[in-house]
Amino acid sequence: MSTLRHIPYGRQSIDDDDIAAVIEVLRSDWLTTGPTIEQFENDLASFVGSEHAVAVSSGTAALHAAMYAIGIGPGDEVIVPAITFAATANAAIYLGATPIFADVNPDTLLIDPGSVADRITTRTRAIVAVDYAGQPCDYDALRVIADRYHIPIIADACHALGGYYRQRAVGAVADLSTFSFHPVKHITTGEGGAITTKNYIWAQKMRYFRNHGITTDHRQRAEKGSWFYEMVDLGYNYRITDFQAALGRSQLKKLSRWVERRREIARRYNQIFADNPVIRPLAVMADVVHAYHLYVVQLAIDALRVDRNRIFSELRQCGIGVNVHYIPVYLHPYYRDRFGYGPGLCPNAETAFARILSLPIFPAMTDNDVDWVSETIINITRNYS
Ligand SMILES: *Cc1c(COP(=O)(O)O)cnc(C)c1O
Numbered sequence: 075m076s077t078l079r080h081i082p083y084g085r086q087s088i089d090d091d092d093i094a095a096v097i098e099v100l101r102s103d104w105l106t107t108g109p110t111i112e113q114f115e116n117d118l119a120s121f122v123g124s125e126h127a128v129a130v131s132s133g134t135a136a137l138h139a140a141m142y143a144i145g146i147g148p149g150d151e152v153i154v155p156a157i158t159f160a161a162t163a164n165a166a167i168y169l170g171a172t173p174i175f176a177d178v179n180p181d182t183l184l185i186d187p188g189s190v191a192d193r194i195t196t197r198t199r200a201i202v203a204v205d206y207a208g209q210p211c212d213y214d215a216l217r218v219i220a221d222r223y224h225i226p227i228i229a230d231a232c233h234a235l236g237g238y239y240r241q242r243a244v245g246a247v248a249d250l251s252t253f254s255f256h257p258v259k260h261i262t263t264g265e266g267g268a269i270t271t272k273n274y275i276w277a278q279k280m281r282y283f284r285n286h287g288i289t290t291d292h293r294q295r296a297e298k299g300s301w302f303y304e305m306v307d308l309g310y311n312y313r314i315t316d317f318q319a320a321l322g323r324s325q326l327k328k329l330s331r332w333v334e335r336r337r338e339i340a341r342r343y344n345q346i347f348a349d350n351p352v353i354r355p356l357a358v359m360a361d362v363v364h365a366y367h368l369y370v371v372q373l374a375i376d377a378l379r380v381d382r383n384r385i386f387s388e389l390r391q392c393g394i395g396v397n398v399h400y401i402p403v404y405l406h407p408y409y410r411d412r413f414g415y416g417p418g419l420c421p422n423a424e425t426a427f428a429r430i431l432s433l434p435i436f437p438a439m440t441d442n443d444v445d446w447v448s449e450t451i452i453n454i455t456r457n458y459s
Pocket of ligand 1: 132134135159161162230232233254255256265266267
């Protein structure tokens with residue numbers, strides 16, 4: 075029996091209300107550039123307490139649009155953390171800029187403000203803070219650096235929707251915050267993303283950037299009875315559809331409950347691992363609400379006779395969908411070849427990379443599932459201690 079059991083590391087939750095919301099839009103006049111997109115944007119902006127939300131086709135498009143809005147271009151440098159999904163750094167390259175990798179705090183794996191300060195040059199144009207696993211970064215420390223050099227902070231908050239930094243919702247802390255609605259994230263639209271900001275000019279730029287650089291969309295022209303439009307800059311088709319926005323609105327209603335359940339699961343894991351000498355959950359800072367997109371532990375590999383990959387594959391064989399988030403981005407072949415990056419650039423990130431495992435966490439996971447995953451990893455690591 076137990077060999078048939080399988081738990082993924084993450085999984086979407088879709089209910090009948092979500093399905094009904096999508097069907098309603100499919101039967102309406104507007105499948106794209108319609109009114110549901112703006113409604114979703116308004117819902118999202120008010121959820122996070124920001125003025126503007128711009129919905130786009132993915133979290134990657136959101137990062138690209140955010141960097142476009144603040145004017146990132148050739149010759150510029152953008153500081154990003156070593157431990158993140160490649161898209162964070164790729165977005166800077168799309169605009170001709172160079173991603174500069176800052177090291178992470180060894181206990182939280184969040185971007186280390188000290189390392190950011192070390193990486194600032196006269197060409198630095200932005201700091202991208204990734205709320206890794208769902209924990210907000212040390213924004214007060216980052217703000218001191220950003221203000222000193224007059225550069226904006228972009229939060230890659232793709233892991234952290236529903237989190238809080240010092241009483242402020244993720245999405246209203248950085249100058250621009252980007253989100254992803256991929257099925258493993260907190261809420262899903264299939265594919266999709268958004269940016270929140272208090273800056274009206276940036277929001278307007280992102281709205282035309284997602285629409286080929288054209289200043290009016292199809293519905294705005296239809297309302298005016300006009301065919302005229304102008305393309306003011308080179309943009310992309312990064313539009314989200316109305317039926318995706320309908321799914322997003324419906325999902326958003328359940329977000330707070332889901333984040334609460336993720337936090338319960340994390341608390342249960344934390345309690346079980348509290349006295350374990352080889353399984354160490356990442357540290358959580360005071361004064362934050364961690365949204366727990368991921369539940370990451372570091373293995374004390376010095377105390378084990380095998381490496382992380384061995385523990386990983388034994389867990390997979392047991393039907394437990396563990397994962398590794400992430401290989402330091404600069405170690406990917408593309409980054410080594412194009413920028414000459416290599417081992418030694420961010421020592422904390424490289425040490426952590428050899429030790430990390432992401433354990434399953436998603437709202438529909440039961441306490442029994444959590445206990446089974448915990449017992450299994452405890453038993454496997456005990457065999458090699
Ligand atoms: C998911 C994710 C992205 C990209 O989002 P997509 O919607 O898949 O394009 C970017 N950054 C981080 C940290 C992510 O987790």
